[in-house]
Amino acid sequence: MNRKGFTLIETIIYIAIIGGILVTFVNFGFNISDARDKTFVTEETQHNARVAMEFITREIRSASSVDLVNSVFGIDPGILYLNMSNSSTNPTIISLSNDNGRLQVKKGANATSTITSEKVIISNLVFTNLSVSSTRENVGVNLQVEYATSTDINFFARQNLSFSASTRE
DSSP states (O other), X not given: OOOOSOXXXXXXXXXXXXXXXXXXXXXXXXXXXXXXXXXXXXXXXXXXHHHHHHHHHXXXXXXXXXXXXXXXXXXXXXXXXXXXXXXXXXXXXXXXXXXXXXXXXXXXXXXXXXXXXXXXXXXXEEEEEOOOSSSSOEEEEEEEEEEOSOOOGGGOXXXXXXXXXXXXO
């Protein structure tokens, strides 16, 4: 007896094998996509934290002095007033757009500009007066940056930074 074709059982087995392979490839694709998204969230948070740290450090170092009267030290959100030697950028004010907001700067009479992206929030910004002598002022900064646009805990990222900078003059 010579039979050509597949039996019903053979067809079901082939469909099950092909279906299993397809499900595996689809799951693999979703895992790759999730890993890419998690990496993006982490990189975006770290990048904005680094940009904020470098910006604040650069502004403090270029300041002639720190306005200790108007600056808000020791609480969140802190505000830092810097006296600059250039009158067009005096005073330079580093603050948040609102509590748990974006880092912003206002230089003299110029408009306020934001430093961090809308994808992250600064959930903690505390300035500390670390000056011990009157020759150079030193400011400590505690900064916490979080990814803001995701409600999924798997895509949560937070970066904590503590650093200090001194005025050069």
